[in-house]
Amino acid sequence: MLIKDREPSQELMMLRGLKPRLHFNNEEKNYLDYKEKGFQGELAFDKLTEPLREKMVFLNDVTLKQNNNEYQIDSMAIASNKLHTFEVKNYEGDYIVKDNKWFSPNNNIVKNPLLQVQRTDALLTQLLREKGFRHTVESHLIFINPEFHLYDIPSGLPIVYPAQLNRFIEMLNTEPVKITPSDMKLAQSLLSLHINESTYSNLPNYDYHTLQKGIACPGCLKFYSPPIYTSFYCESCQLQESTEQAVLRSMEEFQLLFPSEKLTTNRLFDWCGVFKDKRTIRKVLQGNCQQQGHGVSSYFFR
DNA sequence: GGAGCTACGGTCCTACGTCA
């Protein structure tokens, strides 16, 4: 059973929204690639665990806060009073561990993901006890990318390598477990404790006036040319999208990047940048949002 | 209170897509 599905994080959505509008430096480009890759890895793991959903309750991408410690869990599976956590890494290439430090293929030190797993395990166990659940917590560090290899790591750690993944899933699938009422109660409790991310420390600085205006294709993030009749056509990736869909997407992007700004026809018209008539924008807003006020003071909200 | 500004809506015309 799946009771919480995965969606791109707000930070990833904001980065995607900013990418075509802002000149990213190398660090920012790498960070977006890292987030995209991470998300793709998580989606791939979700696909692998689909067969387990019949006998386990799954919660994906849950963020919890405890004693001012915020921690995010890529995936959780609960059954027969046991809670599995999965930290999914989509690392690629040859990584080496020296003196408990992790080195990427280009010899940069990366955060030790085992420490993250241990921290999550400890905080989650504490949370479960506080809430009165007797479930045991078993944490796993999953490396999903088949092009990943880790050298010089001691054995006996809760790591699942790409070559072991299918057997690992098969092992979980053959375990004689079932979803108990207590498992459901725990899943619902964790779902109710889930919070939205609160900090986006790695976002580049941006300002409305300096951002490039336009509607970016959701496929390749390149700006559309003006619409042909009622739809946009991306010359780069051949994707086609209705003007209404594109405006709604731009509206969500604008609200995500500028949550305190009022949504007006003119502002969205300027933000989209490709329409010749504001009425196209107004029509979409009127059809999909509620209007407050009139004239210069009017704005829309959902 | 009036001028100026901004936003919305009405009307007409044109362009484009669909269908018989």
Added chain:
DNA sequence: TGACGTAGGACCGTAGCTCC
């Protein structure tokens, strides 16, 4: 190919807000 429907563009009027 022509009729029809729909969307977009231009122009203008109206309404509401701000500022003096």
